[in-house]
Amino acid sequence: MITFIYQKQFIKNVFYAKDKEDSNVISQTHCIKVHKITNYELVKSLETKLDKGEPEAIAFSLELNADIILLDDYEARKQAEILGMKIVGTLGVLLKAKKLNKIDSFKTELEKLRSSGFRISEDLEKKLLINIGEL
Numbered sequence: 001m002i003t004f005i006y007q008k009q010f011i012k013n014v015f016y017a018k019d020k021e022d023s024n025v026i027s028q029t030h031c032i033k034v035h036k037i038t039n040y041e042l043v044k045s046l047e048t049k050l051d052k053g054e055p056e057a058i059a060f061s062l063e064l065n066a067d068i069i070l071l072d073d074y075e076a077r078k079q080a081e082i083l084g085m086k087i088v089g090t091l092g093v094l095l096k097a098k099k100l101n102k103i104d105s106f107k108t109e110l111e112k113l114r115s116s117g118f119r120i121s122e123d124l125e126k127k128l129l130i131n132i133g134e135l
Contacts, residue, residue, distance in 0.1 A: 037060050039062065039063055042055070042058070042062070043059045046058060049075060050073070051075075051076070054073060054075075054076040057069065058079060058080050058083065061085060062085070067086065068087065069086070069087055069088075070089065071089060091110075091124075094113075105134065106132045106134055110125065
């Protein structure tokens with residue numbers, strides 16, 4: 001879905017997949033370009049504040065001068081904001097997909113996310129469903 005919303009996607013060369021097969025599939029996908037991170041100083045400074053993988057994602061996005069970064073973690077979003085980055089989360093991607101008619105139902109996609117462990121408050125869910133016209 002993300003390829004229909006954003007023109008290019010990059011992933012850092014250190015990515016976390018469930019297994020080697022997932023890693024191979026990701027690296028061979030035509031819409032994703034793998035790029036090596038070079039700003040290890042920033043990564044090290046963020047590692048004390050953030051979970052594994054997030055410092056690399058932030059440093060990587062800055063290196064590429066990316067238009068946006070996809071982050072859901074609150075602390076990672078705060079650090080990215082301090083660095084002047086434009087942030088979008090999973091819910092933002094879903095909202096944009098719905099507005100562009102790339103998905104039929106925001107609520108259905110949200111339920112799929114929830115079944116895989118994604119968390120969202122009832123209040124936020126209700127506000128989003130009202131905003132998108134599904135409640």
